Amino acid sequence: MLGELRKRYERLLEWIVIALMAVLFVEVTLGIVYRTIGASLPWYDEVASILLAWLTFYGSALAAVKRAHIGCPEVIALLGPGVRVAARAVASTLVIAFFALLGWVGYVILEVLATDHLVSLPEVEVAWVQSVIPISAALIILGELLSLPLAFQQARAGHAGQTGEATQ
């Protein structure tokens, strides 16, 4: 049941990441084309940077479900199963606490940003753009919770996965 829910949630986040990757690629390509024909897009840099930030935070939610964030599981894997499970519990609690704090502060700050607008697209509110922080924080917590059974299973088995691979 929980496994099925995790798979569906993972699939939803995968499509969000695919969409962001596609839009980012199209936007940068359009930027090159327009600059080449001498009609540079004034919002090109700002929108590309926003897309990168969205990809970072929504992609982080997907990475949380896949347990793909860069860590160092090799050290804890050398210890006994009891210690590994206890460490997993502490580590997951800290992760959830950090994103809960981030989500809460990120939500509170949106009110402060309510009157700010993007420089190149004044019709877009900064608060709308930065809503990615509280939303993704909630998504990351959900991802962490849904993948917890798998994480404890790996901790019991002493599995040390490799993470962050394509960037190495």
Place this chain on the structure above:
Amino acid sequence: MAILIIFACVLALVIIDVPIAVALGIVAVAAMVITQGTGSLPNLPVVLYNGATNFPLIAIPLFILAGAIMNASGISQRLIAFASALLGFIRGGLAMVSIGTSLFFAEISGSAVADVSALGSILIPAMKSKGYPSPLAAAIMSSAATLAVIIPPSIPMILYAVMAETSVVKLFVAGVVPGLLGGLGLMGMAYWFARRYKLPVEEKFQWARVRQTFRDAFWAFTLPMIILGAIFGGVVTATEGAAMAVLAALFIGLVIYRELDLKHLKTAMIDGGVQTAVVMLLVATSAVLGTYLSEVQAPQKLAQAVSELTHNKWLVLALLNVLFLVLGMFLHSAAAIILVVPVVMPLVRSVGIDPVHFGLIVTVNLGIGQQTPPVASVLMVACSISKSSVWEVTRVNIWFIGVLLAVLLLVTYVPVTGMGLVHLFYG
């Protein structure tokens, strides 16, 4: 002192397997609250968000995507066929083919793990079937894959350039000669092993076969070379070059080779997105910690402390090399760059080291770190494909690591090795 306490806290969290990005965030928040009170908390989401909006880093997802699309387009087999026609006549031909193909693949991929995954899955079983001992096959493929981060494009170089606020294009150019030298050195070592184990030649050298395989692989490595040429020539930025690389990869996969299907494309986009996110979250949380460290002037104090001991830049480089070699054994290269580079840059600049030269040293150094256990992502993939233990492979790989260390020393103490081309092109 502040740096030591902060790094000790981060280390403690990382040891219990808290993701490094989150460990940085937790320590930064704790430091902010302790020194400035809870009133500083609203800065957290703002700095974190701004840390993830670094325009030059857009090149990372795009280069990862381009490499993944090229790989899903059947490029690996074509590059292997060309390398085999070109180098297969030498004793230990398949070892030469593995290193040669890695050299070609390096100009498409900026990631050593992508390189070893794509090529190792074909070449390691092929080497084993020709009588290569499993650990030797894994060591050859693993060490050769490191060339992917030295030869442009290179994701660690992009990260370093942003962290050190230096030119990624110059860094790309600086990587060309050391990458080629590394390839030649690894081939020399592989040849020594080939004679020792009496390994066979792969195929007879025939110009007709070279021409035919070159025609097949033509688009696969000429288009990326044109794109790199455009980046080096200043026609496009690294980020724009990365978008062009994706466009070229799609063109090759969909129009020229017609082997790229939507399933592969979907997987490539997900992998690219996730890998980007994990690195960018590190960048973002390190920005929060960096803000705190800057406020207490920790990097400047470190620079001053070391400068009081010595002003000799060669000695400082030796110390930094040892630091990065040790870090490379325990940290992923992205994490090492993000954590350490901003802290040591004031020191690097104060003793007169060129940031581009230092970037090349860091890249080669962390490339070696991908080969040294316990945290050795590239080695682990090669071990997993070859079904050999890490220690068996490391006993052989130590010789190939020796070659890479020689390249590191050359790059460090004969700066013209890497910087010669930079000075030639950019003065």
